[in-house]
Amino acid sequence: MIAGSCFLALSAYKDALIFLHNNAKIRIYLCIVLYSAGEEEAKKMYKILDNIKDVNEMKHLTIYEKELLSEEIREFLIDKVSKTGGHLASNLGVVELTISLFSIFDLNKDKLIWDVGHQSYVHKILTGRAKGFDNLRQYGGLSGFPKKSESVYDFFDTGHSSTSISAALGMATARDLKGEKHEVVAVIGDGALTGGMAFEALNDLGYRKSKVIIILNDNQMSIAKNVGGLSSYLRRLRSDPKYAKFKEELELNIKKIPNIGPGVARTLERIKNGIKQMVVPGMLFEDMGVKYLGPVDGHDITELTRMLYSARALKGPVIIHVKTQKGKGYEHAEKRPDKFHGIGPFDCDSGEINSCPDCTTYSKAFGDSMIRQAEKNKYVVALTAAMRDGTGLKDYSELFPERFFDVGIAEQHAVTLAAGMAKEGLRPVFAVYSTFLQRAYDQILHDVCIQNLPVVFAIDRAGLVGEDGETHQGIFDLSFLSHIPNIVIAAPKCTGEMDSLFDWALKQDFPVAVRYPRGGDSEHFCMPSVREFELGKWEMLCGEGDVAVIATGRMVQTALEAGELLAASGIKVRIINGCFIKPIDSGMLKELAAEKVDIVTIEDNIISGGFGMQILEEMKSLNNNARILNLGFEDKFIQHGSTSLLFESNGLDAAGIRTSIENFINTKE
Ligand SMILES: Cc1ncc(C[n+]2csc(CCOP(=O)(O)OP(=O)(O)O)c2C)c(N)n1
Numbered sequence: 001m002i003a004g005s006c007f008l009a010l011s012a013y014k015d016a017l018i019f020l021h022n023n024a025k026i027r028i029y030l031c032i033v034l035y036s037a038g039e040e041e042a043k044k045m046y047k048i049l050d051n052i053k054d055v056n057e058m059k060h061l062t063i064y065e066k067e068l069l070s071e072e073i074r075e076f077l078i079d080k081v082s083k084t085g086g087h088l089a090s091n092l093g094v095v096e097l098t099i100s101l102f103s104i105f106d107l108n109k110d111k112l113i114w115d116v117g118h119q120s121y122v123h124k125i126l127t128g129r130a131k132g133f134d135n136l137r138q139y140g141g142l143s144g145f146p147k148k149s150e151s152v153y154d155f156f157d158t159g160h161s162s163t164s165i166s167a168a169l170g171m172a173t174a175r176d177l178k179g180e181k182h183e184v185v186a187v188i189g190d191g192a193l194t195g196g197m198a199f200e201a202l203n204d205l206g207y208r209k210s211k212v213i214i215i216l217n218d219n220q221m222s223i224a225k226n227v228g229g230l231s232s233y234l235r236r237l238r239s240d241p242k243y244a245k246f247k248e249e250l251e252l253n254i255k256k257i258p259n260i261g262p263g264v265a266r267t268l269e270r271i272k273n274g275i276k277q278m279v280v281p282g283m284l285f286e287d288m289g290v291k292y293l294g295p296v297d298g299h300d301i302t303e304l305t306r307m308l309y310s311a312r313a314l315k316g317p318v319i320i321h322v323k324t325q326k327g328k329g330y331e332h333a334e335k336r337p338d339k340f341h342g343i344g345p346f347d348c349d350s351g352e353i354n355s356c357p358d359c360t361t362y363s364k365a366f367g368d369s370m371i372r373q374a375e376k377n378k379y380v381v382a383l384t385a386a387m388r389d390g391t392g393l394k395d396y397s398e399l400f401p402e403r404f405f406d407v408g409i410a411e412q413h414a415v416t417l418a419a420g421m422a423k424e425g426l427r428p429v430f431a432v433y434s435t436f437l438q439r440a441y442d443q444i445l446h447d448v449c450i451q452n453l454p455v456v457f458a459i460d461r462a463g464l465v466g467e468d469g470e471t472h473q474g475i476f477d478l479s480f481l482s483h484i485p486n487i488v489i490a491a492p493k494c495t496g497e498m499d500s501l502f503d504w505a506l507k508q509d510f511p512v513a514v515r516y517p518r519g520g521d522s523e524h525f526c527m528p529s530v531r532e533f534e535l536g537k538w539e540m541l542c543g544e545g546d547v548a549v550i551a552t553g554r555m556v557q558t559a560l561e562a563g564e565l566l567a568a569s570g571i572k573v574r575i576i577n578g579c580f581i582k583p584i585d586s587g588m589l590k591e592l593a594a595e596k597v598d599i600v601t602i603e604d605n606i607i608s609g610g611f612g613m614q615i616l617e618e619m620k621s622l623n624n625n626a627r628i629l630n631l632g633f634e635d636k637f638i639q640h641g642s643t644s645l646l647f648e649s650n651g652l653d654a655a656g657i658r659t660s661i662e663n664f665i666n667t668k669e
Pocket of ligand 1: 090093116118119159160161188189190191192193217219221222223326341385386387409411436439
């Protein structure tokens with residue numbers, strides 16, 4: 001009876017809340033009454049989150065309500081991400097920050113850009129997309145990154161690091177030229193700030209003096225612990241509150257010094273700057289022309305609000321140094337923010353991931369191989385651009401700390417650093433995801449390949465990566481590398497070949513790129529394989545039939561499966577492991593041409609400029625009339641979803657390939 005009336009009262013309260021939406025005082029009073037009554041139903045029933053219908057709603061909430069909302073959002077995130085997987089720790093760290101940004105800025109006119117964008121989940125929730133979280137990162141569902149196509153409040157698509165300040169400056173420049181009035185805000189992590197592009201943008205911004213507000217979200221973490229001189233600098237700023245307070249007071253006092261005439265004023269200005277330099281050393285941002293505010297506790301909404309107001313009132317560029325904790329509010333993520341950075345589905349209570357600990361992934365096979373290579377050769381060194389664990393180098397880094405180099409999110413620097421090392425006799429291996437290597441195209445061409453330096457590129461996550469979507473699919477590397485002279489490109493057909501291929505690569509005196517996919521071998525595939533590689537020589541796996549299927553890398557396994565399906569319908573095909581993408585095996589192609597065999601090529605890269613195109617060119621030059629079918633990705637970006645679904649929807653699973661080959665055979669006159 002009592003519970004029933006309570007429930008009725010709560011329902012009425014809920015309606016009243018919606019009605020009284022703009023009257024914060026009454027709302028907070030009712031809220032306190034209900035919460036102090038200790039009613040569990042109250043908590044379950046009245047969710048502030050459910051009543052957020054507008055981006056400006058945050059402006060009407062009290063600080064207390066915002067704190068309650070923060071709790072709700074954290075619960076929501078943990079629950080949803082535990083089911084779908086995703087970027088959890090970074091989002092838990094920006095809950096109060098996002099709420100505060102929404103409280104101060106009006107996203108109907110102001111622009112907000114999230115660097116990398118993996119921490120935009122709270123933004124998505126507050127912009128009406130909470131319901132989409134059941135299908136987060138799934139095919140056809142909500143993207144894990146900002147997408148203009150998804151919401152008018154996603155102002156700029158991100159995914160790769162360190163782009164936000166440039167984009168913000170671009171938008172601010174457009175605003176000023178068009179005579180518009182609104183704020184442009186870029187939120188960038190301390191990890192992303194290690195990327196050179198962020199400095200290029202700061203350099204330009206400080207000079208142009210455009211009004212851009214930069215929020216430096218400093219949690220001292222990249223994916224793993226942040227590295228480098230900038231990180232130590234931020235640590236000093238973070239850890240000494242006196243430092244910031246002293247700076248504020250000093251500036252106030254300096255402002256009080258009277259100016260007497262322009263000449264004296266100039267001298268005084270110089271003296272002021274001199275004093276500032278002496279007592280507030282290394283004011284990096286201010287020296288670049290960007291006003292520095294902070295540091296501020298990023299989980300204290302009152303303080304954050306105060307700071308954001310100050311920044312909005314200022315003229316010219318400003319950076320607010322916000323201290324946050326990655327994984328905040330979820331014990332497991334607070335303890336292991338690296339593990340919960342990007343995570344698959346997991347158990348909420350134990351924090352355990354539902355994965356297969358014994359499965360051999362390509363990254364693991366690479367890491368193991370690096371240990372063997374380093375044991376054999378004391379000049380072997382490994383480089384990563386902030387992706388130590390993802391690329392499988394954790395064990396190696398612990399065994400060979402002096403031969404391990406994490407350069408921060410700086411792929412371009414990593415490549416030229418490796419070039420310098422190779423020039424002086426080291427054997428550098430740069431482990432990098434295919435998508436992030438795009439950043440370093442010129443360094444590969446200009447610094448490594450023109451000088452023909454023996455740098456080995458270990459290109460992980462080549463091909464489809466799945467849930468991270470179009471900004472992360474590694475489907476371009478064959479196209480952007482194949483046309484560079486001197487570089488050799490190879491791909492193992494299974495994890496078992498990784499060690500022998502790296503062993504081969506490290507013996508060559510030219511640049512070698514070894515590309516391999518995310519995950520491990522296909523379930524249907526079991527081919528423990530240790531073999532000798534010979535430059536530009538392919539491997540014939542099945543030698544019968546009038547059609548030769550030449551597949552590369554992980555697609556060899558799919559080609560074998562497709563071959564089995566075709567065999568079941570009485571069609572025999574030859575299957576060739578195209579383990580060298582550059583140079584291709586001209587000898588074998590000549591033999592196939594002589595036999596007048598038709599050719600099907602299969603790659604997990606875009607067709608344009610890829611593996612199959614090279615074969616097509618070669619066959620043309622042999623003046624052969626054999627027909628060629630190139631299978632790979634069409635000229636478009638591939639959205640997010642599980643890799644199996646994406647392969648299927650692009651006709652590159654075994655069944656799709658079987659159909660394409662059958663059609664190809666059937667269309668022969
Ligand atoms: C060019 C590039 N290299 C690597 C990555 C992979 N990556 C995604 S998030 C991240 C760490 C970012 O750290 P930070 O900016 O501090 O954000 P946090 O996750 O700590 O909130 C890295 C290395 C990337 N997105 N882009």
